[in-house]
Amino acid sequence: MVDVRYDIAFRLYPYEKVPDQDLPPKRHPVVIVGGGPIGMALALDLGRKGTPVLVLDDHEGVGHGSRAICFAKRTLEIADRLGAGQAMVDKGVVWNVGKVFHGDDQVFEFNLQPEGGHKNPAFINLQQPYFEKFIVDEIRRAQDDGAPIEIRGCNAVTGLTPAADHVVLTVETPDGPYRVEADWLVACDGARSPLRDMMGLSFEGRVFEDNFLIADVKMTADFPTERWFWFEPPFKDSGQSALLHKQPDDIWRIDFQLGWDIDRAEELKEENVRARVDAMLGEGVAYTLEWTSIYTFQCRRMQAFRHDRVFFAGDAAHQVSPFGARGANSGIQDADNLAWKLDLVIRGLAPERLLDSYSDERVHGADENILNSTRATDFLTPKSEISQIFRNAVLALAREHAFARPLVNSGRLSVPCVYDGLSLNGPDLLEWPKRTRVGAPAVDAPLGESHLLDHLPEGFTLLCIDAPAPDLGAVDGVPLTHLSLSAEGNPLLADRYLGDAAGAVYLLRPDQHVVARWPAVSADEVRAAMQTALGKDAG
Amino acid sequence: MTLNLEPNIPDPDGFYDLLLAAHQGLSKDESDALNARLILVLANHVGDVDVLREALAAARKRSE
Numbered sequence: 001m002v003d004v005r006y007d008i009a010f011r012l013y014p015y016e017k018v019p020d021q022d023l024p025p026k027r028h029p030v031v032i033v034g035g036g037p038i039g040m041a042l043a044l045d046l047g048r049k050g051t052p053v054l055v056l057d058d059h060e061g062v063g064h065g066s067r068a069i070c071f072a073k074r075t076l077e078i079a080d081r082l083g084a085g086q087a088m089v090d091k092g093v094v095w096n097v098g099k100v101f102h103g104d105d106q107v108f109e110f111n112l113q114p115e116g117g118h119k120n121p122a123f124i125n126l127q128q129p130y131f132e133k134f135i136v137d138e139i140r141r142a143q144d145d146g147a148p149i150e151i152r153g154c155n156a157v158t159g160l161t162p163a164a165d166h167v168v169l170t171v172e173t174p175d176g177p178y179r180v181e182a183d184w185l186v187a188c189d190g191a192r193s194p195l196r197d198m199m200g201l202s203f204e205g206r207v208f209e210d211n212f213l214i215a216d217v218k219m220t221a222d223f224p225t226e227r228w229f230w231f232e233p234p235f236k237d238s239g240q241s242a243l244l245h246k247q248p249d250d251i252w253r254i255d256f257q258l259g260w261d262i263d264r265a266e267e268l269k270e271e272n273v274r275a276r277v278d279a280m281l282g283e284g285v286a287y288t289l290e291w292t293s294i295y296t297f298q299c300r301r302m303q304a305f306r307h308d309r310v311f312f313a314g315d316a317a318h319q320v321s322p323f324g325a326r327g328a329n330s331g332i333q334d335a336d337n338l339a340w341k342l343d344l345v346i347r348g349l350a351p352e353r354l355l356d357s358y359s360d361e362r363v364h365g366a367d368e369n370i371l372n373s374t375r376a377t378d379f380l381t382p383k384s385e386i387s388q389i390f391r392n393a394v395l396a397l398a399r400e401h402a403f404a405r406p407l408v409n410s411g412r413l414s415v416p417c418v419y420d421g422l423s424l425n426g427p428d429l430l431e432w433p434k435r436t437r438v439g440a441p442a443v444d445a446p447l448g449e450s451h452l453l454d455h456l457p458e459g460f461t462l463l464c465i466d467a468p469a470p471d472l473g474a475v476d477g478v479p480l481t482h483l484s485l486s487a488e489g490n491p492l493l494a495d496r497y498l499g500d501a502a503g504a505v506y507l508l509r510p511d512q513h514v515v516a517r518w519p520a521v522s523a524d525e526v527r528a529a530m531q532t533a534l535g536k537d538a539g
Numbered sequence: 540m541t542l543n544l545e546p547n548i549p550d551p552d553g554f555y556d557l558l559l560a561a562h563q564g565l566s567k568d569e570s571d572a573l574n575a576r577l578i579l580v581l582a583n584h585v586g587d588v589d590v591l592r593e594a595l596a597a598a599r600k601r602s603e
Binding site for chain 1: 571572575576578579580583
């Protein structure tokens with residue numbers, strides 16, 4: 001039997017018996033375990049590239065409950081590359097204004113008003129089930145176009161045996177167990193990752209002794225579309241901090257920090273949740289409770305995200321506090337990073353060593369997220385008397401003095417990871433602009449009525465801006481597509497890609513990160529940089 | 540820039556008076572809060588993180 005661990009919001013992949021269940025184990029190039037946002041995004045990416053992929057999920061669809069609600073611009077750009085971005089932005093709530101309160105008083109207000117020339121907003125709020133559904137919808141469309149993606153619902157992996165050049169999985173189903181072989185296995189099976197346990201891998205870091213109560217309430221109240229955050233909130237029994245944030249469908253996320261020593265069952269009783277929400281929203285506000293949950297969190301990661309033929313991605317590999325929206329957003333960057341590497345290695349176009357760079361680059365990203373989210377947590381929940389004194393001193397000063405506002409940390413919101421100084425990077429022969437340096441993801445810019453990222457082709461791209469393109473259409477069998485543009489009359493493109501240079505050539509990876517850039521370049525130089533990005537450099 | 544640990548306040552006794560006067564009539568908690576605010580105000584004025592690191596080290600040394 002397969003255990004039911006949660007309720008389903010959208011039943012998208014009901015169990016169906018497949019012939020493989022009665023046959024000797026079949027070998028698959030890639031098996032992904034876990035059909036959450038990370039596993040599905042990876043499956044979609046691989047399938048679009050034509051690499052066959054099998055997703056095993058122990059449920060029959062997307063889990064109920066809003067969970068991750070805050071999706072960052074980079075995530076939307078990745079979703080756009082995969083064809084699922086527009087549906088998310090259309091459904092999501094765009095927000096820019098945040099207010100920070102201490103007790104009854106407003107400390108300050110900030111505006112994330114994104115700079116011009118980007119297709120996507122800085123953030124949208126969207127319930128996780130929608131996010132996942134839009135990716136699965138896109139998988140269905142891709143399947144119709146022939147993408148070799150297969151999803152098997154109610155298939156729970158209960159055993160894993162590594163072999164020399166593959167792994168063997170035991171899969172439990174309503175019709176009993178069967179076995180599946182995978183050349184490469186990707187564990188996207190969440191924070192409690194059963195695969196991680198099966199492999200006996202440790203998961204170390206800081207556990208924060210705190211409980212947070214989430215209440216999603218549905219109401220047609222007249223609150224503005226803003227993020228309101230309270231330190232030491234004034235409403236009764238609301239704990240150390242509280243958050244109010246809007247989602248689609250007239251749903252509001254309310255978050256209370258309850259402390260460590262609580263009775264979970266008691267706190268989750270409807271009358272107790274309602275007492276807190278009533279105190280926050282004020283008398284006479286009618287609402288229904290859509291979803292409640294109590295969560296704790298850790299800031300930790302695995303030592304390495306690749307273990308021979310097995311990769312770990314998303315919460316299975318790393319966890320952070322929710323402050324800063326760095327959970328799902330960083331997991332999507334894992335998928336973005338791994339897909340093209342696996343695809344090229346499976347096609348025999350890149351050495352297996354390229355796959356080690358997945359771990360190096362995403363460990364780097366996880367460390368950045370853990371550092372930021374640990375710092376935010378230390379500010380939100382002072383661990384000593386003196387840290388509480390300093391925290392409140394910052395809040396007191398921030399009301400009057402601008403200098404103290406950058407010190408207020410209610411979560412540093414997710415920004416894309418830059419792979420500074422890592423092994424796939426080629427030369428950076430432009431000093432500016434810093435934001436598009438080697439290792440950074442390409443920054444969006446306006447292009448006539450559309451935007452730059454929409455014009456980037458799949459695969460490796462040579463972006464030539466007011467610079468001649470060298471004659472090079474492929475490197476060692478890996479296609480290289482040229483995109484030649486002019487920054488004349490396009491000051492934002494010039495500002496983001498040229499700085500003081502008259503022209504520039506950028507080599508971009510399939511995940512849109514910058515491999516190398518030059519004021520002008522020869523075919524040999526591009527070839528060398530691309531070989532570096534394919535993991536072909538010795539040592 | 541390096542941290543100046545030589546005498547730099549023209550009227551030391553006058554400054555000391557100011558410091559104590561600022562705490563006049565405050566409870567221990569209020570004084571602790573004032574000190575924290577003062578540290579943050581001064582640290583921002585200094586700005587240079589190397590100098591701040593040296594200052595933290597100099598202050599910390601006395602308690603070890």
